[in-house]
């Protein structure tokens with residue numbers, strides 16, 4: 001009974017904000033799914049359980065930011081990238097260690113993934129690189145927390161102009177496709193897990 005009420009709360013409060021610009025977090029997403037989103041194709045709304053996972057991620061950020069404030073090393077939190085044409089986004093934090101600024105991106109991940117994590121995930125590297133690019137800060141840190149055990153791992157990231165070049169080229173190409181109503185093909189190397197979790201899977205399978 002109570003779980004139904006909680007689920008209903010999440011369902012009732014879920015707002016699909018639509019999309020007019022790319023988000024930094026889109027840098028690793030399937031271009032075809034982004035096209036469907038921009039064009040407002042019908043989609044499967046996320047389950048309440050998934051919305052609770054997003055909530056949990058937000059609380060992890062707040063909890064860690066509180067500690068960083070306590071350490072006196074925060075320059076800014078939830079800071080928007082400077083306005084420009086096609087991308088918007090908010091970095092988790094900019095911190096200062098021994099007088100040097102770093103873009104900080106915090107990720108809360110499942111224990112089984114955390115155990116195997118020896119390098120930052122490529123999707124997350126693209127995100128932090130974009131923040132570093134727009135804030136003109138050449139150093140970043142990806143901080144991972146194990147969702148079950150709260151163990152932490154951190155990875156340093158150096159600014160890489162080639163990654164930025166590639167990401168911006170892909171965004172530009174997709175923007176043109178959206179403007180010209182050209183549906184991107186299914187990416188050749190799409191990982192099956194992306195399609196398994198894709199909210200546009202049904203629409204995608206209808207159109208070849």
Ligand code: SF4
Pocket residue numbers: 030031032033186187190194195196198199200201204205
């Ligand atoms: S089902 Fe797969 S290929 Fe199709 S839009 Fe979703 S992620 Fe992309």
